[in-house]
Amino acid sequence: MFKCKTSAEVGGMGHSVKRKEDARFLHGKGNYVDDVKLPGMLTMVMVRSPYAYAKIKSINKEKALAIPGVLAVITGYDLAEYNLHWMPTLLSDTQMVLPTDTVMHQSQEVCAVIATDRYIAVDGAEAVEVDYEPMQAIVDPFKALDKDAPLLRPDKEGQKDNHIYHWERGDRAKTDDVISKADIVVKERIYLPRIHVASIETCGCVASYDKDTQKMLVYMTSQAPHAIRTILALVAGHVGLSEEKIRVISPDIGGGFGGKVPVYPGYVVAIAASFLIGKPVKWIEDRSENLVNGFARDYHMDCELAATKEGKIQAFKVKTLADHGYTDSSANPSKYPTGMFSICTGSYDYADAFAELDAVYTNKAPGGVAYRCSFRVTEAVHAIERMVDKLAAEINKDPALLRMENFIKKDQFPYASPLGWSYDSGDYELTLQKALDMVGYDEIKKEQAEKRKQGKLMGIGISTFTEVVGAGPSKDFDILGIAMFDSAEIRVHPTGKVLARFGTKSQGQGHETTYAQILAEELGIPYSHIEIDEGDTDTAPYGLGTYASRSTPTAGAAAAIAARKLRDKGKKIAAHLLEVSEEDIEWEVGKYFVKGAPEKSKTIQDVAFAAYTNFPQGMEPGFEETHYYDPPNLTFPNGAYICVVEVEKETGQIDVKRFVAIDDCGNIINPMIVEGQVHGGLTQGIAPAMYEGIEYDDEGNVLNGTFMDYLVPTAVESPHWETGHTITPSPHHPLGAKGVAESPTVGAPPAIANAIIDALKPLGIKHLDIPITPAKVWEAIQAHSK
Amino acid sequence: MKHKITLKINGESVTAEVDSRLLLVHFIRENLDLTGTHIGCDTSNCGACTILLDGKSVKSCTYLAVRADGSEITTIEGITAEGTNHPMQQAFHDQHGLHCGFCTPGMIMRSIDLLENNPNPTEEEIRWGISGNLCRCTGYNNIVKSVQQAAEELQKESV
Numbered sequence: 001m002f003k004c005k006t007s008a009e010v011g012g013m014g015h016s017v018k019r020k021e022d023a024r025f026l027h028g029k030g031n032y033v034d035d036v037k038l039p040g041m042l043t044m045v046m047v048r049s050p051y052a053y054a055k056i057k058s059i060n061k062e063k064a065l066a067i068p069g070v071l072a073v074i075t076g077y078d079l080a081e082y083n084l085h086w087m088p089t090l091l092s093d094t095q096m097v098l099p100t101d102t103v104m105h106q107s108q109e110v111c112a113v114i115a116t117d118r119y120i121a122v123d124g125a126e127a128v129e130v131d132y133e134p135m136q137a138i139v140d141p142f143k144a145l146d147k148d149a150p151l152l153r154p155d156k157e158g159q160k161d162n163h164i165y166h167w168e169r170g171d172r173a174k175t176d177d178v179i180s181k182a183d184i185v186v187k188e189r190i191y192l193p194r195i196h197v198a199s200i201e202t203c204g205c206v207a208s209y210d211k212d213t214q215k216m217l218v219y220m221t222s223q224a225p226h227a228i229r230t231i232l233a234l235v236a237g238h239v240g241l242s243e244e245k246i247r248v249i250s251p252d253i254g255g256g257f258g259g260k261v262p263v264y265p266g267y268v269v270a271i272a273a274s275f276l277i278g279k280p281v282k283w284i285e286d287r288s289e290n291l292v293n294g295f296a297r298d299y300h301m302d303c304e305l306a307a308t309k310e311g312k313i314q315a316f317k318v319k320t321l322a323d324h325g326y327t328d329s330s331a332n333p334s335k336y337p338t339g340m341f342s343i344c345t346g347s348y349d350y351a352d353a354f355a356e357l358d359a360v361y362t363n364k365a366p367g368g369v370a371y372r373c374s375f376r377v378t379e380a381v382h383a384i385e386r387m388v389d390k391l392a393a394e395i396n397k398d399p400a401l402l403r404m405e406n407f408i409k410k411d412q413f414p415y416a417s418p419l420g421w422s423y424d425s426g427d428y429e430l431t432l433q434k435a436l437d438m439v440g441y442d443e444i445k446k447e448q449a450e451k452r453k454q455g456k457l458m459g460i461g462i463s464t465f466t467e468v469v470g471a472g473p474s475k476d477f478d479i480l481g482i483a484m485f486d487s488a489e490i491r492v493h494p495t496g497k498v499l500a501r502f503g504t505k506s507q508g509q510g511h512e513t514t515y516a517q518i519l520a521e522e523l524g525i526p527y528s529h530i531e532i533d534e535g536d537t538d539t540a541p542y543g544l545g546t547y548a549s550r551s552t553p554t555a556g557a558a559a560a561i562a563a564r565k566l567r568d569k570g571k572k573i574a575a576h577l578l579e580v581s582e583e584d585i586e587w588e589v590g591k592y593f594v595k596g597a598p599e600k601s602k603t604i605q606d607v608a609f610a611a612y613t614n615f616p617q618g619m620e621p622g623f624e625e626t627h628y629y630d631p632p633n634l635t636f637p638n639g640a641y642i643c644v645v646e647v648e649k650e651t652g653q654i655d656v657k658r659f660v661a662i663d664d665c666g667n668i669i670n671p672m673i674v675e676g677q678v679h680g681g682l683t684q685g686i687a688p689a690m691y692e693g694i695e696y697d698d699e700g701n702v703l704n705g706t707f708m709d710y711l712v713p714t715a716v717e718s719p720h721w722e723t724g725h726t727i728t729p730s731p732h733h734p735l736g737a738k739g740v741a742e743s744p745t746v747g748a749p750p751a752i753a754n755a756i757i758d759a760l761k762p763l764g765i766k767h768l769d770i771p772i773t774p775a776k777v778w779e780a781i782q783a784h785s786k
Numbered sequence: 787m788k789h790k791i792t793l794k795i796n797g798e799s800v801t802a803e804v805d806s807r808l809l810l811v812h813f814i815r816e817n818l819d820l821t822g823t824h825i826g827c828d829t830s831n832c833g834a835c836t837i838l839l840d841g842k843s844v845k846s847c848t849y850l851a852v853r854a855d856g857s858e859i860t861t862i863e864g865i866t867a868e869g870t871n872h873p874m875q876q877a878f879h880d881q882h883g884l885h886c887g888f889c890t891p892g893m894i895m896r897s898i899d900l901l902e903n904n905p906n907p908t909e910e911e912i913r914w915g916i917s918g919n920l921c922r923c924t925g926y927n928n929i930v931k932s933v934q935q936a937a938e939e940l941q942k943e944s945v
Contacts, residue, residue: 018879025887026875028822028862032888035821117816119807200826200834200922201888254824254888255922287827508886508923676882679925707831707920715913715926 012521052700201254224545330368339375459759470553496605503543524590652778685748796864833919
């Protein structure tokens with residue numbers, strides 16, 4: 001286990017200190033975007049398309065403009081005058097800001113109404129008359145490639161069909177050869193449904209342009225404010241928005257989960273409106289606007305897993321069809337159109353694998369966000385973990401034993417995976433064993449056998465996943481060319497108190513506490529004396545933001561290294577104060593002392609004061625450091641989850657009886673926060689496994705675009721989570737840490753699916769796609785009992 | 787159409803002219819600048835807008851401001867004196883019952899009402915009791931623990 005080096009008062013790594021950021025949230029003093037109120041501020045509301053695919057014949061603004069308080073109706077034609085009606089996506093595609101002639105999905109922005117308050121703006125939006133000519137939408141991605149399918153993107157030069165790109169990794173021929181000769185090959189088409197992050201705070205912004213100073217201030221729900229500033233400068237530079245004049249502030253964010261990484265049209269229109277009108281403009285999505293725009297997952301995966309008859313895995317192959325909606329606005333690093341999907345070979349040791357993917361356009365909302373997941377890792381993990389369970393069922397072997405026999409062993413790290421990753425560290429056997437012990441696996445198996453004898457449906461599901469998080473390194477990972485490093489800037493004041501700023505942005509992860517603890521660990525200054533600041537591009541050092549579990553792997557590492565630079569400078573000052581040479585100075589947490597004479601010492605606070613008052617001649621005054629950290633590799637958190645369910649045969653009702661989650665995220669900075677992150681991720685894991693999925697009818701209408709019918713789990717659906725840890729430090733991270741908050745979202749769905757399918761095994765049911773609802777279970781039971 | 791309403795909010799009397807259609811949550815947030823009460827949905831599902839109206843927890847996003855005429859309202863800003871913690875706030879802090887903080891005010895207001903009616907709830911009763919409030923961050927384990935801690939504290943206080 002991890003041993004704390006600092007006292008509880010200093011509160012370095014390993015201490016469960018209470019969160020520093022809590023007070024403002026507990027007292028209703030958080031400052032979210034919708035709380036921002038500027039003098040003369042206007043409100044913007046979108047008119048949205050009722051059709052999934054339609055020509056716009058005309059937009060009549062007159063009746064809207066006649067309403068007192070409605071100041072403007074902005075259409076695509078208005079933006080086209082400034083060449084702002086289209087914008088680039090992060091992946092070389094283009095997205096409409098506002099349309100000039102065609103709408104491509106239901107609820108797409110058609111035009112924007114600007115008014116003096118929200119109620120009047122909504123009246124204005126109702127009064128706008130749009131004449132549509134509906135067309136037959138493509139909803140089924142498999143039909144998007146039909147020869148007679150309409151070409152959805154004729155605007156794109158050279159686009160002849162609805163195929164966006166093909167991607168592949170691995171050795172197809174060799175993998176096919178191994179599969180053709182294998183004793184056992186299990187196959188399944190697995191669908192990961194289109195879902196939404198559904199953060200309780202929707203997206204929005206307040207844009208405020210000052211025509212005199214030409215400064216654009218934007219408060220925005222953004223997980224990556226610096227990247228947004230640069231994108232704005234690139235997209236709107238031609239109209240005069242220059243990067244030094246743009247200030248993006250991400251204030252408090254009410255949950256992000258990847259959904260607040262993209263640039264949504266609403267942001268751009270609000271910014272354009274403020275630029276044109278010269279007054280602050282606020283735009284806040286309502287819940288339906290939020291749910292029906294943007295998405296995650298939506299992968300159809302044809303999987304094949306080959307093994308010997310004893311159950312030794314030999315090869316994995318997956319062919320995926322990805323439904324991207326009408327444009328590829330996936331929030332992925334540039335060179336990784338499918339994100340880290342090639343982590344799909346999992347936690348198991350075998351040589352051959354091949355993964356390929358084709359992405360298509362349909363008449364659905366674009367998105368493809370990395371929903372609490374390091375870019376398509378959830379899809380990858382679900383595929384392999386379902387297939388491993390299917391293999392276990394096929395050869396009638398205990399799925400825990402099958403996993404144990406196939407795991408990458410701890411002495412095999414760093415492990416070169418068949419699809420090109422270098423796993424940094426792990427002890428998969430120990431982690432699974434801990435989960436088995438915690439759940440009481442043998443007893444539970446006995447209970448299951450007895451229940452089955454009584455005709456009851458009880459299931460046990462396991463998932464032993466490996467994640468890949470913390471992008472960069474910059475040689476491989478960039479967003480629009482900007483390398484995926486991250487940053488920390490530390491200012492130690494003369495009295496030994498600290499202000500530290502970061503290029504990341506917390507959305508509930510607890511950065512103000514965690515980063516303070518990292519600095520406390522490295523400098524010995526109490527965490528309570530350290531203030532953390534993020535999210536303001538005018539003050540924070542440049543960074544790529546918080547998503548894909550990258551804050552601790554990148555900015556956390558930057559904090560540690562910047563602090564170590566400070567310590568080096570402090571050593572020179574301490575030598576000067578103690579009148580010895582630098583080589584005679586040693587460091588222990590919080591102080592410098594003379595080698596062999598520990599009574600002669602100076603605290604870090606003494607040294608900080610001297611850096612401003614009594615520094616060696618010729619030394620640069622002050623006690624500040626900045627570091628931009630470019631990681632040498634990603635980190636590979638992993639875990640073993642076990643779920644126990646009972647299913648009621650008559651109704652299909654699923655009762656999650658137990659859920660044990662053992663996570664290995666390397667060294668832990670704050671155990672309380674890590675456990676809390678795991679709890680939250682687990683509930684976001686049960687959500688798609690049992691409840692959530694955006695449904696469309698044949699015409700492209702969204703059938704569940706509100707919280708009345710898109711079922712976010714409440715405290716009742718969410719079981720009591722049982723958690724634990726193993727610790728295998730990352731060998732390359734300065735703190736041995738890995739990142740954790742996404743592991744449970746990634747690892748939980750297959751454990752739950754495996755448990756439910758295991759419960760239904762006596763009926764001959766071998767697979768169900770998530771969300772596995774009571775209705776789906778009931779139907780499967782009916783179909784199998786005929 | 788405008789209506790004159792008078793109500794008490796966090797102990798202070800307020801009189802205002804409001805539109806018939808103005809929602810109470812907008813009155814609280816926009817007219818009174820009490821932004822601790824949040825909006826997370828439009829369908830009364832998420833509970834981020836929960837306040838106490840005449841002592842009962844109410845979702846202020848589906849309540850017209852005119853209907854609140856003559857009532858007594860408490861928002862998150864009014865449950866305790868500035869600089870101090872209500873036992874429920876202290877419990878959410880101690881038990882790590884919040885992450886992003888967006889659902890927190892509503893969750894706290896609902897939990898206060900829950901304990902008013904059931905001072906010593908079981909875990910099951912707490913889970914059902916807060917099931918009208920959605921949290922997307924915490925997975926609820928620690929919210930349940932927070933309510934349990936507050937229940938213990940409040941019972942000690944009432945002895």
